[in-house]
Amino acid sequence: MSNEVWVVADLKLDGSIRKVTFEALSEARRKLVGKIGGNLCGVLLGSGVSNLAPELGKYGAEKVYVVDNELLKDSNPDGYTKALADLIKKYEPYIVIAGNTNLAEDYLPRVAGRVQAGLTMDSIDLDLTDDNRLKIQRYSHSSKVISTQEFLDHKPMMTTVRPNSFKPEEDQKDPEIVNESVDFNSEDIWTNVVEIKAKKSDLPPLTEADRVVSGGRGLGSEENFKYIYELAEAFDAAPGATRAAVDAGYCPYDMQVGQTGKAVSPNLYVAVAISGAIQHFSGMGSSKVIVAINKDPDAPIFKKCDYGICGDLFELLPPLTDEVKKLLQD
Amino acid sequence: MKWVLNPYDEFAVEEALRTKEQFGGEVVLVTMGPARCREALRTGLAMGADSSVHIEDDNFAFSDNYVVGKIIANEIKNLGEYDLIFTGFKIIDDESVQVGIHIAEELGIPHVALVSKVVRIDPDQKRVTCQKEIDGGHVIVDVPMPALITCPDAMNEPRYASLPGIMKAKKKPLKEVLVDDINLEALGLSRESLGKDGARVKTTSIKVPQIERKLKVITGKDNPAVKGDEIIESTHELIKLLREEAKVV
Ligand SMILES: Cc1cc2nc3c(=O)[nH]c(=O)nc-3n(C[C@H](O)[C@H](O)[C@H](O)COP(=O)(O)OP(=O)(O)OC[C@H]3O[C@@H](n4cnc5c(N)ncnc54)[C@H](O)[C@@H]3O)c2cc1C
Secondary structure (H helix, E strand, C coil), rough: CCCCEEEEECEEECCECHHHHHHHHHHHHHHHHHHHCEEEEEEEEEECCCHHEEEEEEEECCEEEEEEEHHHHHCCCCHHHHHHHHHHHCCCCCCEEEECCHHHHHHHHHHHHHHHEEEEEEEEEEEEEHHHHHEEEECCCCCCEEEEECCCCCCEEEEEEEECCCCCCCCCCEEEECCCCCCHHHHHHHEEEEEEECCCCCCHHHHEEEEEEEEHHHHHHHHHHHHHHHHHHCCCCEEEEEEEHHCCCCCCHHHHHHCCEEECCEEEEEEEEEEEEHHHHHHHHHCEEEEEEECCCCHHHHHHCCCEEEEEEEHHHHHHHHHHHHHHHC | EEEEEECCHHHHHHHHHHHHHHHEEEEEEEEEECCCHHHHHHHHHHHHHCCCECCCCCCCCCCCCCHHHHHHHHHHHHHCCCCCCEEEECCCCCCHHHHHHHHHHCCCCCCCCEEEEEEEEEEECCCEEEEEEEEEEEEEEEEEEEEEEEECCCCCCCCCCCHHHHHHHHHCEEEEHHHHHHHHHCCCHHHCCHHHHHHHHEEEEECCCCCCCCCECCCCCCCCCCCCHHHHHHHHHHHHHHHHHHHCC
8 A cells, every 4th residue: 555645637628637636736735645644646547648747747746647548538437447446456545636527527436436445526625634544525415514524544535626626836846757558458448439529618617717607597598698608708707507597498507506517616706697596506605705696685695695786687797797808908 | 128217316217218208118216215215216106117116224324325336236236137227417415426327337337427418229239329518518429238327407307297197106116125135245245334334434524614705785776776877886886896805806
């Protein structure tokens, strides 16, 4: 059993590393590695990814395990499962961390099953017990409470971290590169990727965005959602929505924030024509600053926001969008 | 063909019923949890599922996800052959995405997570093609059957149970399984590995998140809502607060 703490890099569709990977490396270095007297390591899985190793070194990785294989193209979940499980069996790390992305939610439970590890998802705090077992905090019970969870003394201990929960902080290292080859059998890869449709958008992804502008049922139509997209663009924010708006067909499901949608934790969350249901709050209640725009003075959201304007969105959004544009251009 | 489901989730039930309507076969609901789960099973049967299995025992409460996955996978094996398993994407209470995928790993079959649409089922080639949501877009994949599919919210519009459906459901089989009915040893489990005490991850405390909100709401002077000239003033004021007080822009 080694004393290594691993952070598995999450890649975007364009092949670059997600910010959450740097957040995880930074927090692992600050909170875990020193105390267990171990090493911080990065893990890179993919096709044509070897050149990314120095980027992990920039955030403190002393060693980077690389599996560069054509079969790991497009973050194939079966390939990832096999590659990471094999690496874990061979090197027996102490702790394994990844970002809480759709990809991690897809393949990590399988890895944990295969290597018999404990796994928690979506941590917002990383720590160790006195006897150096991993101890994390996460939202549970429809995000009404934060649970502290401790791992048994059983390695590896695995968790994912919620994007935007930890501060990325550079700590330049010149990492040792460990190239690993994994033997894939034809049965290892079930998933045949037929087609990838990347969203055409210059806006940041919802879960990682520093700012989010969401619209609710009050928008009234798919057409009117342009008010949300325009304000989002002005703020350089990701657009989001409530389930009511998604159900009404105003926007796609991948924009849904809440208990059964995405969990976000931005610095600024602007809720437009959203009443403030508990199921919506369970996905954005940890945002640093919440702004509400609603025409109903009794809307529940006004009791749980930082700033609000009581008024009609169709009158308020155009001048607000203009003003934000002006402000952020200077 | 047989379509199995767990844990109870109306989107997953709906998807299985649609699949049955197109290709025939049988829909079996499988769930694990306390007595109140039976309500959910009754609803699923009333929607049109053919039979159900309820794994119920207090010994299972707070078990690790992998234990739950193992036990459910074992019950599914006991049901004989199947082609597709639909599960909810998350277990609502715990926001856990793990159980469905553990079931697939235990059964040694492929899974496709976060499927927004089942594009095509080819019973001859035994393959299923799905559109799944990924970070930054979506992707079309196809996998061999049997396979497990996790169903997110809004995947479809679940039907309501009709009155005749509800009447019929009362006569449909509802099998109950208790811990004594399961050969734990054969699954590599023991009584100690069940429940809270055997879990690899244990919840030690919970707290209610306390985030103080500023609650500054700008309203109109004569009317609760801002109107006319107040509109521009209010957006000015909001920007000023965001900039000078909150320092987020
Ligand atoms: C199991 C379960 C899971 C759920 N999961 C989610 C989830 O993940 N995410 C989620 O969001 N919801 C979820 N919900 C639904 C949730 O309970 C609410 O129904 C939903 O969030 C309401 O959306 P809304 O605020 O857009 O709509 P409403 O509650 O209808 O509110 C619309 C608001 O718009 C305001 N408005 C209307 N017109 C204007 C205007 N011109 N200008 C300004 N304001 C205006 C109204 O005053 C009102 O406050 C879930 C529910 C259940 C039961």
